[in-house]
Structures are given as structure tokens and as C-alpha cells.
Amino acid sequence: MRLLRPRQAPKARPLVFRRCPGCDYDFATDTGSKACGWYACPYLPEELKVTCPDCNYNFATGEGTPWCGEPPGCRWAAEGYQHAENARRFQSEQG
Numbered sequence: 001m002r003l004l005r006p007r008q009a010p011k012a013r014p015l016v017f018r019r020c021p022g023c024d025y026d027f028a029t030d031t032g033s034k035a036c037g038w039y040a041c042p043y044l045p046e047e048l049k050v051t052c053p054d055c056n057y058n059f060a061t062g063e064g065t066p067w068c069g070e071p072p073g074c075r076w077a078a079e080g081y082q083h084a085e086n087a088r089r090f091q092s093e094q095g
Helices: 077-094
Strands: none
Touching: none
16 A cells, blocks of 8 residues: 655745846846836746736836726736735845
């Protein structure tokens, strides 16, 4: 008779990204020059992207005019707010 051992859940992979070429912006201290905005960086991992792909509403800053109403209620809203929380947590861990 073979005993089954419970498996541990895989650990979440750490969020990492690389800076844009020529960017010297420090995301932890909010200093330096940047070519793009923090939430618009093309190198951000999917888990940190906080803008709606349809209307470009920013769920982290609340900037923009969502097409789906105020507060946003589109299919991207729940995911957008979760990504905004991920981004805030990521920034706080960097400092």
C-alpha cells in the first residue's frame, strides 16, 4: 500500500522587471528621470499592469474616464484593482 504525501503549493514567483533603456528612475524612492510613467512601463510584468486595455483607465491612480461607469464595473475592473494592489505591494517591498 502506497501512502500519498500532501504536496505543498508552489511558491509564487517573485515579480521582476527590467528598466527601459536609458531610464534611471528609482521606483522605490520615486526619484530620477523616466521616459514613461510607472504604470505605463512596457517592461512591467502582467501582474503589475493597472490600466484597462479598452479605455486606459488607471486602477492604481484613479486617473482616466472609464467607459463602463464610475466606479469602473467592466470585466477588467476586478483584475485591474488586484494588479494595482500588487503594484503598491511591490513598490513598498523595494524600499
